[in-house]
Amino acid sequence: MYSVFSTAAYTTHVSERLRSAELDPNLTRAFAETFISRWDCYPLQVENGTYTQVREKLTLTHIFKHLTNARLGYKPFTIGAYALNEQSQAKWVCFDADALHQWAELWRLAWSLQEVGVPTYLEPSRRGGHLWLFTPLLSGTEIRQFSRKLLVMEKIAEYGDDKKRRIEIYPKQDVLGEGAGSFVRLPLGVHMKTGQVYHFVDLDGKPIAPSVREQLKVLGQPSRVSSDFIATILAQELELPTPPPKPSPKFKKRKPRHNEPLSESLKHAISVHDFVSRYVALNEQGRGLCPFHDDHEKSFAVNKQRNYWHCFAGCLTTDGNKGGSIIDFWMKWRETHGQDGSFTETVKELREMLLS
Numbered sequence: 353m354y355s356v357f358s359t360a361a362y363t364t365h366v367s368e369r370l371r372s373a374e375l376d377p378n379l380t381r382a383f384a385e386t387f388i389s390r391w392d393c394y395p396l397q398v399e400n401g402t403y404t405q406v407r408e409k410l411t412l413t414h415i416f417k418h419l420t421n422a423r424l425g426y427k428p429f430t431i432g433a434y435a436l437n438e439q440s441q442a443k444w445v446c447f448d449a450d451a452l453h454q455w456a457e458l459w460r461l462a463w464s465l466q467e468v469g470v471p472t473y474l475e476p477s478r479r480g481g482h483l484w485l486f487t488p489l490l491s492g493t494e495i496r497q498f499s500r501k502l503l504v505m506e507k508i509a510e511y512g513d514d515k516k517r518r519i520e521i522y523p524k525q526d527v528l529g530e531g532a533g534s535f536v537r538l539p540l541g542v543h544m545k546t547g548q549v550y551h552f553v554d555l556d557g558k559p560i561a562p563s564v565r566e567q568l569k570v571l572g573q574p575s576r577v578s579s580d581f582i583a584t585i586l587a588q589e590l591e592l593p594t595p596p597p598k599p600s601p602k603f604k605k606r607k608p609r610h611n612e613p614l615s616e617s618l619k620h621a622i623s624v625h626d627f628v629s630r631y632v633a634l635n636e637q638g639r640g641l642c643p644f645h646d647d648h649e650k651s652f653a654v655n656k657q658r659n660y661w662h663c664f665a666g667c668l669t670t671d672g673n674k675g676g677s678i679i680d681f682w683m684k685w686r687e688t689h690g691q692d693g694s695f696t697e698t699v700k701e702l703r704e705m706l707l708s
């Protein structure tokens with residue numbers, strides 16, 4: 353018997369070494385077509401577990417490396433899949449639960465959907481899992497409305513009593529700003545932290561196919577949710593929960609100096625220490641838990657004299673630097689909170705927060 357919540361059952365059941373010769377390029381291509389929405393850039397996982405955006409063409413070779421590198425004993429090469437394409441359209445939605453009881457709720461949703469003949473795909477992971485629904489191409493707005501309505505109908509709370517998000521929905525944005533938006537780890541790679549491959553399972557918790565190769569085959573031709581079903585759900589008049597307001601501590605606003613570039617005015621308006629300490633609890637030495645990775649070591653530091661922040665575990669700024677200004681901090685903060693982390697949008701918000 354498989355216990356629904358024993359991740360060991362999923363991960364040890366399918367044990368195989370995937371030799372490169374076994375991986376048919378057609379399988380890789382079909383798998384990529386299912387998950388990849390854009391090919392002009394991709395998120396790549398770096399050593400500390402966070403992702404950095406690589407602004408180069410994504411190719412099947414990258415997908416291949418994602419699927420095989422770690423299994424062949426090479427350095428893992430793990431990439432993410434952006435949820436929206438350049439036109440802000442999506443062909444899948446991924447519900448993400450990172451705790452077991454929320455994962456149980458998604459599992460319940462999958463059962464309910466199966467009862468009405470709607471196909472879903474379950475991908476358990478370390479503490480929770482992903483529930484995937486593959487759809488015809490939809491706008492980000494439609495697919496998010498559809499997904500949020502499904503949660504309401506199944507009585508799954510998107511936000512907890514503490515106003516924190518319980519279930520994350522990818523795509524996180526209706527429409528792309530300047531950045532590439534949210535992404536999910538491309539399935540069937542090796543999880544950097546646990547070294548495990550998480551397989552897709554059916555509603556009884558059994559792998560949907562006995563090998564990675566067979567799973568690729570299934571995922572390369574996924575059953576899609578019908579347009580009719582999506583239209584039916586979209587037509588439901590339901591009240592969607594409003595996102596809790598962003599914590600917006602009031603800053604003392606400064607007047608920008610005459611003829612000064614906006615980014616300079618912002619940097620002069622407040623020190624990195626004073627700004628960052630509103631969002632990260634810093635000790636006397638200016639150290640705290642890094643808000644950009646799963647930190648237990650107080651890896652995050654603000655250098656008061658030199659007026660910059662830095663993460664000793666290796667988190668990089670959006671531009672790939674090792675530390676930065678309040679603008680870099682806020683870009684990254686916005687990005688990690690599912691907002692547009694582009695320079696333009698970030699500076700716009702900072703100007704409202706800090707300048708009079």
Ligand SMILES: [Zn+2]
Pocket residue numbers: 642643644645647651652663664665666667
């Ligand atoms: Zn960090």
